[in-house]
Amino acid sequence: MPAIPVRTHGGNYAVHVERGSLARLAEFVPEGSGKLFIVTTGDVWKLHQGPVLQAVEGREHAVLFFPGGEDRKRLAEVEALAGQLLEQGADRSSLVIAFGGGIVTDVAGFVAATFMRGIPVLQTPTTLLAQVDAAIGGKTGVNLASGKNLVGAFHQPVAVVVDPDVLSTLSEREYRAGLVEVLKAGIIRDPYLYHVMADGYESVLQREPRIVDELIECAVKVKAGVVSLDERESGLRRILNFGHTVGHALEAETGYQRLLHGEAVAFGMKAAVHLSHLTGHLSGEDSVDMLQTIGRYSVIPPLDGVTPEKLAARLKSDKKTVLGSVHWVLAPAIGQAKVVSGIEEKIVLRAIARAME
Template identity: 50%
Template structure:
């Protein structure tokens, strides 16, 4: 069972990856608290609880956690949701001994982490991610927060969990579209820092997409190592950690432009990664062969849902990106398979060109999908 230690100047914790972890959840929580008293509060969505609530309840036995629910979906990752959950914690008598457990995908993890950061000026929490995307990316590194109408994750804080428990059994109920979307974050990890992971995803696509346990465990562990290594070297995103946002600048813009309703987060990141790859090619930072491999791998793990949006609108929305400094857009581009750099002189015209090219690929994907559907109907 892979266990990866993440150490930063302010925190040190384990990310455990394996099968059946939720069966031992109460014991693991007690171990994390080192015999100190605690009261567990599990934050989840009704959909996740409907799939796994019985198993979690069975693991806790007579001493059940207090379960708090938040509505599923990115549109509920807002301050009003946080306020509601804070009131529920207070009404349930949660104090400084409260231990929050984020049991869900990226939205649940981000919101729960933010709750833990601000309730009574900070309580402990544990991440138990239930989606591939959350297991390989969002549950790790201590970033917490919610969205504003102006953009994603503009309100939040850095607050590390006591541990991350990535139970690969939870992926068995994950819809294929969400599995594919989550794998875009693993592809990103390969592009920016791990050429071996990139090649593994190239050579083992069939097994990974079938949900083969061994293949998925390998991918999750390799992706986590990338994230942990980057975070350990740049906890507060002052430099290196920005590379983890590869594909996210235009990806977040696509999500905002479509009201967070048309695409899964990983799909938007996939399209954003395609745009970033094209921009790197335009600038001569990578060769055609590497660019082709990157784009082909992203599409291999699709299909990615297309969106109807204008290039100018997407570029305008990048003005609210968190990577911006002093009004300058910092953009993550590929330098090779396994290496990415932060570029600080990308122009609006370059972004328009990359976004326009990406939108053409979306149109092509949409046409191909329509043709396949027509063939099936025949």
């Protein structure tokens, strides 16, 4: 079973990728752990409680439900969950098991980061996006009314357990949104992963287990490798934001309602590819190739009312903007990324306009 290491100041741990691993969850609970608190959503629990219950049988445990949804990823829910932890006897030896999509891994991770000033968390992500991205790297947090992920903490898990079997119940739309993050990993750092996705898109979309497992493993390696080299996003970790600068602007502009994160990122990746080409960093041939592959996976909903100018205005309020100058992640070639700042606004507008075509 591939155990992909993550090394950070906040702790070293592994991401275990294996079909059926949920049923062996108990093996990843640290020795000496007290009561187990599974934090999940009703839908995920209904679909996949079987192997988890089997794994915790005979151990003291409780299941805590979180309503789910981006609008419930708020401090009020953190308080509610912390209250339930206390009521049900949690103490500093307790372990939180986050079992769900990226919203659950972020919220449960933040509850664990702050409850009694920090108790351990075991991440068991159930969406493709959470398996290759959200659950790895220790970023946890919630939204404020004025923006996403504005309150949070770095809290590394004791382990991340990825069971690709759970993806069989994921909707087509959520699956594709996750694939966009996998493709991002290929574009910025892994030409092999990129080519598997470019050439094998039919098998990928049909969720053939062998290829899905390979994609997850490769994408996890990219995220784990980057996070291990730069835990707090001062340098290298920024490359993970490929497609996210414009993607975040589009999510904000559409009120976080119309598009899934991965759909917005697909649009942002198209803009970033155009920008890479327009600024002379990327060849025409590679840019055509990348745009075609992004197009195979992404279904971007209609963008009525969105204009390049409105998106450019949003960029200036992006959390990742440093001293007013946008740091662009460009792709100079398949499998490479480069951070560039100071790109003229008119070129940015042109790149966004091309992504809208």
